[in-house]
Amino acid sequence: MENQYYDNLTVSSSPHLVTGLDTRKTMMMVLIALIPSFLVSIYVFGFRVIILTIVCVVASVFFxxxxxxxxxxxxxxxxxxxxxxxxxxxxxxxxxxxxxMAIIGCFVAIVVVKMLYGGLGRNIANPAIVGRIVLLLSFTTQMTTWPVTRLAATDATTGATPLGLLQAAKGGSVTLPSNMEMFLGFIGGSMGEVSALAILIGGAFLIWKKIISPIIPLTFIGTVFVFAFIYYSIVGGDYSAMHMAIFHICAGGVMLGAFFCATDYVTSPIMPLGKVIFGIGCGVVTMVIRLWCSFPEGVSFAILFMNVLCPLIDNFAIKKFYGGAKKNEK
Structure with a gap:
């Protein structure tokens, strides 16, 4: 009889919501939302996309x-x-x-970042983001060697990404792919980040199903747009400020990071104000790295940086919303 009462006192990590949507169903929705990007990537880069994705999934589950x-x-x-x-x-x-090398990244993501901290719900940073950063710092050449798309009219096997072209041409003229090419995904880059359209479809699905809030993606992408627009309005260049603002949204990992990494339940703020601060911070750090640092891309570093600040942001936002005790003045 005594055990019956203890069975009702199960302690688990948040969120504590009375709903039919559990962790498994939530993750299934995320996997479904990634299908458009997966299909575009196969079309653009070929069959190896399937094998590499399977290797990463199997390795992550195994670890x-x-x-x-x-x-x-x-x-x-x-x-x-x-x-x-x-x-x-x-x-x-x-x-x-x-x-x-991908298997090493999976080990870092699952064992070091997730399981050693207690498993799902207790990690302090997004596991996939940390895995990518470790691979970038450990195997820089392989992580920055981009195969050309199957649609490219060239005999070359590797090529530069749009952000790589922009980084290489700092201070000079540069010919960039059109914004429409980047929006559709006919460019070089990481497998799942090349098509802004495919990511938008997946992100819209997650918002429609109420899996994620639109606050972080909109503030993240909006900050990148505004920052780039102001910067290129001041410095000028071969392209208009509006063109470059759209370029920075479609290029690199902004879209993938905004919808699928920055919105991670565990490592993003709870309160709406906190989500706004988090999204703006991701956008600002991304653009600072892209424009003034040696790395052409800054999305992963930006999300990791804001993951670390998340407890402070949550603390500020909660106090702002609910208020706090004030000292009595005599």
Missing amino acids: EWGYNKLMKKPQTIGDLSACVTGTILAFNLPSSFPYW
């Missing part, structure tokens, strides 16, 4: 299963969160990336 087995913990691979991490990490890699 989570192995860690739970080794530590004698309940198995959690059924919640599909490892599948989502593996897919998003794969989408942040070039399609030509070596499989064994």
Whole structure:
């Protein structure tokens, strides 16, 4: 009789919502939302996209299963969160990336960032983002070697991304792909980030299903647009400020990061005000790195930086919304 009462006192990590949508269903929705980008990537880069994605997913699931087995913990691979991490990490890699290096990234994402901190709901940073950053810093050449698309009219096997072209031409003239080419995805880059249209379709699906809030994606993308527009209005260049503002939204990982990485439940703020601050911060840090740092892309670093600040942002936003105790003045 006594155990009956204790069964009703189960303690688990937030969110505590009475709804039919559990973690497994949520992760399934995210995987469905990634399908448009997956299909475009296969069309643009070829069959190797499928193999690399499968390798990352299988490795992520295996590492989570192995860690739970080794530590004698309940198995959690059924919640599909490892599948989502593996897919998003794969989408942040070039399609030509070596499989064994990708497996190392999966180990970092799942074991180091997620499981060592207690598993899903307790990690302090987005696992896929940290995995990508570790791979970028460890295997810079392979992470910045971009295969040309199957649609390119060239015999070359590798080429530069739009952001790479912009970085190489700082201070000089540059010929960039059209914004429409970047919007549709007929450009070089990481597998899942090349088509802004495909990511928008997936992001709209998640917002429609109320899996994510539109606040972070809109503030993130909007900040990138405004920052780029103001910057190029001042410095000028070969292209108009409006063209370059749209360019910076469609190029690189802004769209993928805004909809699928920055909106992670665990590592993003809870309150609406916190989400606004988080999105703006991601946009500002991204543009600072793109315009003034040695790396042509800054989305991953921006999201990681804001992940670290998330507890402070939450604390500020909660106090702002609910107020706080004030000292009595005598």
